[in-house]
Amino acid sequence: MTRAFFLMVEGSQIDWGGHAQNIEYVVTEMMDLDNAIGVAANFASGNKNTLIVVTADHETGGIALTGGSMTDHKVEVKFTDGDHTAVMVPIFSFGPGAEKFSGIHDNTFFYEEFLNLMKIQLSQPVK
Numbered sequence: 778m779t780r781a782f783f784l785m786v787e788g789s790q791i792d793w794g795g796h797a798q799n800i801e802y803v804v805t806e807m808m809d810l811d812n813a814i815g816v817a818a819n820f821a822s823g824n825k826n827t828l829i830v831v832t833a834d835h836e837t838g839g840i841a842l843t844g845g846s847m848t849d850h851k852v853e854v855k856f857t858d859g860d861h862t863a864v865m866v867p868i869f870s871f872g873p874g875a876e877k878f879s880g881i882h883d884n885t886f887f888y889e890e891f892l893n894l895m896k897i898q899l900s901q902p903v904k
């Protein structure tokens with residue numbers, strides 16, 4: 778019998794760095810999240826029935842790229858805000874069902890799609 782599971786990993790301190798308008802904090806937390814995604818990708822490479830979806834529920838800080846150099850591998854940024862913003866966030870997905878997780882959606886979209894994908898029917902829908 779194959780058992781399905783759902784694992785959510787949140788890089789929550791990326792948000793904290795955005796609130797603090799601290800780019801070093803944001804970048805180091807992004808690197809930690811990237812490492813976690815790497816662990817998940819390694820798992821998925823040996824478990825072909827694994828779907829990985831990476832997204833965010835919002836952007837924080839209104840980070841704007843204001844300059845930098847491709848040859849020096851440096852970017853300059855400024856924060857335009859200290860709170861959550863309305864900037865659209867990307868969705869990256871890999872594995873079976875990944876085609877459903879792309880494009881532009883309200884963040885409540887994921888709830889229904891994950892239930893459908895895992896063939897879960899709730900007797901009382903969660904509102």
Ligand SMILES: [Zn+2]
Nearest residue numbers: 792796837861
């Ligand atoms: Zn926040």
